[in-house]
Amino acid sequence: MTDHPILEVENLCTTFSRGGTALPAVRDVSFALGKGQVQGLVGESGSGKSVTLRSILGLARHYGEVSGSVRWQGQELTTMSERQLRKIRGREIAMIFQEPMTSLNPLLTVGTQIKETLTAHTDLGRRARRDRAIEMLDHVGIPAAATRLEEYPHQFSGGMRQRVMIAIALAASPKLLLADEPTTALDVTIQAQILDLILKLADEMAMGVVLVTHDLGVVAQTCDTVSVMYAGRVVEQGAVRQVLRTPRHPYTEGLMRSVPQDVPPRTQLYSVPGTPPSLFSLPQGCAFAPRCQAAGPACQTARPTLQDIAPGRQTACFHPLPATQEDAA
Amino acid sequence: MTQTVMKIDDLHLSFPVSRSLLDVVQRKPGKSVNALNGVSLELKHGETLGVVGESGCGKSTLARCIVRLYAPTSGRIHFEDQDIFDAEAKRDRSYNRRVQMMFQDPYSSLNPRMSTGDILAEALRVHQMRPEADIAPRVAELLGLVRLPQDAAEKLPHEFSGGQRQRIAIARALAVEPEVLIADELVSALDVSVQAQVVNLLLELQERLQLTILFVAHDLRLVRHVSNRVAVIYLGRIVEIGDSETLFSAPSHPYSQALLSAAPSLDPDDKGAAIQLEGELPSPLNVPPGCPFHVRCRHVTAQCRTVVPALRTLEGRGEVACHHAEEINQHA
Numbered sequence A: 001m002t003d004h005p006i007l008e009v010e011n012l013c014t015t016f017s018r019g020g021t022a023l024p025a026v027r028d029v030s031f032a033l034g035k036g037q038v039q040g041l042v043g044e045s046g047s048g049k050s051v052t053l054r055s056i057l058g059l060a061r062h063y064g065e066v067s068g069s070v071r072w073q074g075q076e077l078t079t080m081s082e083r084q085l086r087k088i089r090g091r092e093i094a095m096i097f098q099e100p101m102t103s104l105n106p107l108l109t110v111g112t113q114i115k116e117t118l119t120a121h122t123d124l125g126r127r128a129r130r131d132r133a134i135e136m137l138d139h140v141g142i143p144a145a146a147t148r149l150e151e152y153p154h155q156f157s158g159g160m161r162q163r164v165m166i167a168i169a170l171a172a173s174p175k176l177l178l179a180d181e182p183t184t185a186l187d188v189t190i191q192a193q194i195l196d197l198i199l200k201l202a203d204e205m206a207m208g209v210v211l212v213t214h215d216l217g218v219v220a221q222t223c224d225t226v227s228v229m230y231a232g233r234v235v236e237q238g239a240v241r242q243v244l245r246t247p248r249h250p251y252t253e254g255l256m257r258s259v260p261q262d263v264p265p266r267t268q269l270y271s272v273p274g275t276p277p278s279l280f281s282l283p284q285g286c287a288f289a290p291r292c293q294a295a296g297p298a299c300q301t302a303r304p305t306l307q308d309i310a311p312g313r314q315t316a317c318f319h320p321l322p323a324t325q326e327d328a329a
Numbered sequence B: 001m002t003q004t005v006m007k008i009d010d011l012h013l014s015f016p017v018s019r020s021l022l023d024v025v026q027r028k029p030g031k032s033v034n035a036l037n038g039v040s041l042e043l044k045h046g047e048t049l050g051v052v053g054e055s056g057c058g059k060s061t062l063a064r065c066i067v068r069l070y071a072p073t074s075g076r077i078h079f080e081d082q083d084i085f086d087a088e089a090k091r092d093r094s095y096n097r098r099v100q101m102m103f104q105d106p107y108s109s110l111n112p113r114m115s116t117g118d119i120l121a122e123a124l125r126v127h128q129m130r131p132e133a134d135i136a137p138r139v140a141e142l143l144g145l146v147r148l149p150q151d152a153a154e155k156l157p158h159e160f161s162g163g164q165r166q167r168i169a170i171a172r173a174l175a176v177e178p179e180v181l182i183a184d185e186l187v188s189a190l191d192v193s194v195q196a197q198v199v200n201l202l203l204e205l206q207e208r209l210q211l212t213i214l215f216v217a218h219d220l221r222l223v224r225h226v227s228n229r230v231a232v233i234y235l236g237r238i239v240e241i242g243d244s245e246t247l248f249s250a251p252s253h254p255y256s257q258a259l260l261s262a263a264p265s266l267d268p269d270d271k272g273a274a275i276q277l278e279g280e281l282p283s284p285l286n287v288p289p290g291c292p293f294h295v296r297c298r299h300v301t302a303q304c305r306t307v308v309p310a311l312r313t314l315e316g317r318g319e320v321a322c323h324h325a326e327e328i329n330q331h332a
Helices: A049-056 A082-088 A110-121 A126-139 A158-170 A188-204 A216-222 A240-245 A250-258 A297-301 B021-025 B059-066 B087-091 B094-098 B116-126 B132-145 B150-154 B162-175 B192-209 B220-226 B244-249 B254-262 B302-306 B325-331
Strands: A007-018 A021-033 A038-042 A065-072 A093-096 A176-180 A208-213 A225-230 A233-239 A307-310 A313-315 B004-016 B032-044 B048-052 B074-079 B099-102 B180-184 B212-216 B229-234 B237-243
Touching (some): A021 A225, A038 A049, A038 A216, A110 A126, A110 A158, A126 A158, A158 A188, A176 A188, A208 A216, A225 A240, A225 A250, B004 B059, B032 B059, B032 B212, B032 B237, B048 B059, B094 B099, B116 B150, B132 B162, B162 B192, B220 B244, B229 B244, B229 B254
Parallel strands (some): A038 A208, A176 A208, B048 B212, B048 B229, B099 B180, B180 B212
Antiparallel strands (some): A225 A233, A233 A313, B004 B074
């Protein structure tokens, strides 16, 4: 399935500068995505997952410094001019943002906003654009699409607005969808509907998806592969089943165990001690070392790099957790 | 354990919506948002009652009614046999002290211009909990209680992370030695690893101080973890209430079933078991007649469209408001 990855991210680094200090927001993120695959980026707030997503599409370079390589179907995106990028954004690579409440223009009807995308990226005529807009709204499950086309964003609920966002993003049939916490602001029942919709459309249109989320349950239910990020770096990545079943990095394990599932009720939950480090003062060695129970002297001084530990499975830790039989199999 | 601390009786609350000029000219009746449509429940001493539901279902409104931030349109809340909306009770400030609320957003619920020490001291002074000389040591004690460093007293809220701010909020609530805590989405804004720390602290303090907690949240796993009993709210009505473990392992109301199965499982192989709910929560501006859930329910019959089901005890389960609870659960 992945003989020809459509997206290859290699050693992606994004640095912001704040008052003369360099903030390493993203460091050495690498992953590849095949056609129709869903890749998850998971981590806590401030771990750099959204910035990674924005760096891929060249949005972060307006306010930060991006290095490394992002290859989209053989083309290098990081060095591409804004003009060339504009042809790819929306047409080949689309993005949906976290806040359905603020990412639509409140002054334009929903129909205008979908048709705008079509005008920019397709050569459909006026009538055809309208038909396509109705078809897209239908597709994302908005009833009475023809009449709702004339309505404004405030007349839609949160879940419906996120559907509109998806309709806009997918209007030009992109090959890759970058989704930044698409369901975080929504209720669980609506979340299930939206995730199902994204998966169904990805399947139908053979579209790759990079899904940023902080919810491990969402990752488990939707992604094929996952990268766990901590303080701007990937600490563990691999197939979802392996990473979540038998985490090898202590941070991944800590995250999994913090979720109250299958623990006796009203007992003390496992919690990772301490808080994530500030990007202003990252520890010299492994960024997770101050919170890690397995940390040894080496962890304080040297930073572990991402190593292959099994086929398609990498972790950045000097003292990885033991593998189980399932992992070896 | 079985002593009832608070009794909520048929609580209704509707907010009038301002009428447009056109509505006035056309003599249309004024609309109102029906946030609570007859909520009744009891809070027992030392328990944690979880309240779950989708956004807009009225769970925060209920919490705010309990601390008298909103006055209900009708219905009663009794705290130790005293009606809290009684004219006399309103003058009584001790209720404000004994029932404390903690809010969802740690970034807007603390005054950014007051140091942590001032925030805690203010609570102590307002309720005259300690003579002036004892305030500083009590603030230190409170910081210790929620495991914040002692130098936190001089710092301003912006110097703390979200998790630490929620600890300050807990300390502020505990400063006045309350008996009941209302936690409205206390940890929803926090990351999972920090969430666990705050939840652990809350459970430990509850044990130590014999607190009664109303835990409002939308994270079902978390509610299951902390609660003794759970109430599921839909459009301002309780549709199911009962023992936490029973409710979560075998939900009886079709809405509870759908809500619980919608929470994504951590097991990647556990796919496709979810019951898909059609549509969304109807607007509280016009609550559907009959059972509020009937527009999204798979088991809907003619009766559901006209008759509001009452909460009734189901054998071996909790209380359920559904006309067809027996048949639905027979097949399950």
